[in-house]
Amino acid sequence: MKRLRMFLWGLVGLSLFLFGLFAYQLSQPKDEFVESAMIGEPMPEFDLRPAVEGYPGLATADLADGKPRLLNVFASWCVPCRAEAPHLETLRDNGAEIVAIAIRDRPEDVAAFLQVYGNPFTRIGADDISEVQLAIGSSGVPETFVIDGNGVITYQHIGDIRAEHVPLILEKLREAGA
Amino acid sequence: MIAEFGLVALWFAAALAGLQLFAGFLGLREGGEGIAVLARPAALVQALLCGLSFLMLLWLFARTDLSVALVANNSHSAKPMIFKLSGAWGNHEGSMLLWVTVMALAGGLIAFIERRLPERTMLATLGAQAFVALGFYAFLLFASNPFERLAVAPAEGNGLNPLLQDIGLAFHPPTLYFGYVGLSVAFSFVVGALLTRQVTPEFARVMRPWVLGAWVLLTLGIAAGSYWAYYELGWGGWWFWDPVENASLMPWLAATALLHSVSVLAARDALRAWTVMLGVIAFSMSMVGTFLVRSGILTSVHAFAVDPERGSFILALLALNIGGALAIFATRASTVAEGERFSILSREGGLVINNVALSAILGIVLLGTLYPLLTEAFDVRVSVGPPYFNPVGAIFLFPMLLALAIGPLLRWRQDSFARIRRPVIALAVTGVVAVIALWAITGIGILPLLGLALALMVAIGSVLPLRGRSLRRLPLSVWGMVIAHLGVAVTLFGMASDTAFQKERLVAVNVGDVVEVGPWSAQLEAVSPVAGPNWTAIEARLSLRYEGTEVAMANPQARSFWSPPTETSEVALTTRWNGQLYTALGNQAEDGRWQLRLWWKPFVTWIWYGGLLIGLGGVLALLGRVSGDIRRRVADRKIADRRADEAELAAETAS
């Protein structure tokens, strides 16, 4: 009998714990982002053909020349990428060099996108099978990575960049350059 | 006016639930007889009002009254009538109203007919029922009012989504709700019995039909949902260990254990504590499931229209009901003193193994489902899926199936191994031979291998209780047990067989090409556009041959709906007795070839045939029990009449 009672109070404790957990999780904003586990790791080896005529493609070697950069993962078919475009321009105007990877995209679509929303990029590689995207642990578009001068990923921004994110990203870029 | 009438009826029903609560619990006290007499009428009238309120909602949907927010959001004047009506419960508010209505009807029914329990226990039961119901009334009236009006009625409703116009989808969810309501009635009986210290065989007999009914509905609901996912999602899977699926599996596991436990209590006055605990857990699991699905705190492919505020409300109800019931149980543990003793080698012993194993599996499903939630609180994200659930669940499932094969052969209370030696040895030999033969011939994985062998053993073990008995005189409830257990074997066989022997072909083909998959060959004869009432589709015509003989055509489609723009894959299922050929049409590649996906799934249909058998077994047991109850009631009345006659006669002769 004593054992049954102990067991039952244990069950009461367990359910209180569960309810507490539920309540805590209800109060938290639901975060669907999957963060990359590659922060602090060097960029993987890759060499992407140009995504659009007139701009060079992107390879690992382009990223380890001593200069920190932003790497923007985008696509012409992605709606938030359009919203993000002006803020990328702001970043560029503040001295950031931005290279890009276009995910599953046709050259003519990329060209049209850049025509309409502007082109803050110096290089654009085409990733037709999300190969590099998977290799750097990115799970969607748009995402923006900070790469330091040794080609090491130091920061990941998930989702579109808004005006309020710009200072933080510039700060991260400065840290990567130091 | 209709909406207001429905709302007023709902408010009155809620008020009556309040009255029922007071009458039930105050009536338990000394001198409470005056108020106690109100409990049963309150439950009855409440059932009527609540039913009326739900009818009003149906009426609003039938008329497509767009000034009501719920109708405007979920219906459309151009829908067929049947889907207008089913739209009434195909949304959060309407489904909660349906839930409360069924609960009120169940409460009214027990208030009207149930006379076997001591009146104090009945009062406490009705009080508990009202307590649970009041929570749901509050939820409806304060957080999800189905009758809310719009300031301006829109010209047309938003609910023409053709994907929702599916007869299976219309009737599947209520099946589960009715199951949950059955478990809530069982829960109320448990609380009533605990409060009045009446955990007796009589209590078990009264509760049993509710548990059986709930269990049948949950079984059928899960089987139907699994089949629906199988043909709708287009990749041939029938169980994904997705959080929403687990949320429906957990109450079923608890109800299955409860069902067996309550039978022992009814027949032998043993397993009292188990029955009470499982009664509480079964209902908690249905509430936990509802909470998980509607609060959206878990990531699921079937994300409900989630709302954290509703989540908090359900959580509060959950904590109140379950925390309260467990605390009452803990303080009254001594009132469920152990009951009759039995040896492990007895029918009760087998059922204890069943209870232990089912509870452990329930624990594992709960753990695996909630663990990602726990780590998320520490910013660590993990996934728990089939590679965890399958083997860990099997550790408990397989011994339980062994107990299932042997248990029904055992006598109550105490048995000797010598008596059942022959069938047990025969079963063991069958199992060992099956394992060795399958291992030598097929080289399939360990889980499906053991699954197949156990399916065979369970199938044999489940019909053994028929040995040496007159089949015509066998009680319905025994038939129910035999058929349900046989259903377990059939389902297990289907699962193991599909897992072990499935053949998959993913190919890009030109018209005229032939694809081989298992014993089938399929020739793509043509791909052509077809049009339906609200969709267009590309349809493939495949002519199928089974082992060389032409048998059938299969026409899988890639369908596009235009309002709202949605693309679906309509698979073609070609069924034979020994399995199903599952074909799906994908996109056209740039070189003009078509993507085809074909699966030969041997005996996959047996999964759902088994589910139907399990449900049928439950129905037979339910019929057997209820007809027995009615016979007993009639007999009791006759005896009472005769006694009255005798007394009258004696009085006459005396005078």
Add this chain to the structure above:
Amino acid sequence: MRALPALIALALAIPAPLAAQDSLPPAPYAYNQLEDPELEEQARELMLTLRCLKCQSQSIADSDAPMAGDMRHQVRTRLAAGETPDEIRTWLVERYGDYVSYEPRVTASTWPLFVIPVVLLLIAGLIIRGRLTRKVQPQEGAE
């Protein structure tokens, strides 16, 4: 179980990704099998245990999302290139963390997943042992 939630999911969730559909054909091995049936079998088993990152709670073997197709392509080409399923899983976990794999590993944050079933097994054993050692009383009235 599935249907009611799914009903809403179909209504709300599925059209959403459609709006952001890409235009390229799927990767070569997204919808095509490997020649070698043994490797393909390994691929299938592995894909069933990898989580699609774009979709909610589906394995990459059950998903039409383009990214799931690209992940299937990675799995198949890497297997064909001689990597083992474990190496591929590790490669993905190094990039996305444990979230990407439905097969939890034993780590500092997941050990309870493996310890609790053992505890349950012990409790189950204790309960059944308690029954084994208990003597059946000669028939007497209820306690």
